[in-house]
Amino acid sequence: MSDKRLSPIVVVGMACRVPGADSVDAFAQLLFNGQTGYAELPADRCDRTLYFDPNKGKAGKSYTTLGGTVPERPLNRMLCPLSEQTESLFDQTHLQFAEVAATAWRNAELLPQDVRLQGTGIYVGHSGGTKSGGGLSLGTQIEEALTFVDDIDAFRQLPAGMRHDIVMEVARAIRRERPSRRPDALPSYHAYQAASLAARILGLTGPRTVIDAACASSLVALAQAMLAIRAGRI
Template identity: 25%
Template sequence: MDGDEAIAIVGVGCRYPGADNLKDFWELLRNGEDHITDIPKNRWNNQAFYDEDPDAKGKSYVKKAAFIEDINGFDNKFFGISAAEAKAMDPQQKLVLECSHMAFEDGGFTQQYLDGSNTGVYMGVMTDDHRGMQLDALEDMVTYTATGMTSSIISNRVSYTYNLQGPSLSLDAACSSGLVAIHLASLALRQGDIELAVCGGVNLLPL
């Protein structure tokens, strides 16, 4: 690839608060919707965690946040993952798999086309709350605990599921993680290291 050649975005997949796909997200932006809400009890009991003192140990002084719907509504059979393994997976792994599949469909890429292709996966990820929760419950450890709580697997899941043969990495650059992932993918495309890239970011508090 010529170093000055433009890079085309050929497919997009996303999940955001108030939007389960690209069409919904566009409508959200067009309407100027605000999906910051009170923390719902089905995510966590904020009364147990809240304290108006921002320096209170073991507490939070946040009352509102933005939430996506049904973080555990994952069709594991569709991706060839057993129920036992899916139960141990960080919800961020599930979201990235789902959004990557959306992007492939949006771009018109079939599984046959992707199989064995020189496609890289670059994912930005900052939080690892699921890992902390698993380490606090070692008595519940199962065969899939290690892969289920490891950030590197967030990108590796996509590579493995679609047999993508390019680089597969998860990176933490704090709030810029997703943008840095896109930057690295762009460099790899321009250098000819890969022919196609799946890149983006994920951030979820799975309480």
């Protein structure tokens, strides 16, 4: 095994949060006991008045209310020492990932901000969207999205001033319940924030890579990390 390309890769720390399991041990028990991680979707993840229909084949509807979700919880500030103001600028998905990464780091008995480990890279498989990205996009572009009302005959017949006031009122109502872009381009919900936030919390300055390869994202990210190690880049 003297060939560096064939040297084994060692897993020194682990952590996870998956549907039905909040830790590696809980996930192992779920598997060994033949249990499943799916359950009835909570109301905040599935608005049944909008998306549920027991009859199969209805466009835009789901005929099941079962699914696998990871419950949200307050950020562990012992692991992720962020201020509330800073936390508010990041997507919940990326905050939860950063906490899992910090847990895995501690599981390996490593300490954050260790200058000897600053060159460590973070490789993330991230194919999904973010919780707040859709709301941010809608709130930012709502006026453009509302141009469809011009296709409604009754709306076109209203006085121009009234049409404008209606569109603006709807836009304000939508923005009140959604994040909005600030002049400094924050908040930022881009996928790369998953790696950047974890690196920030752990004090790492090495490569930060986020890979979208659909359902193979995590495996491809792991493969890229292994190639980087064997090539001596990290």
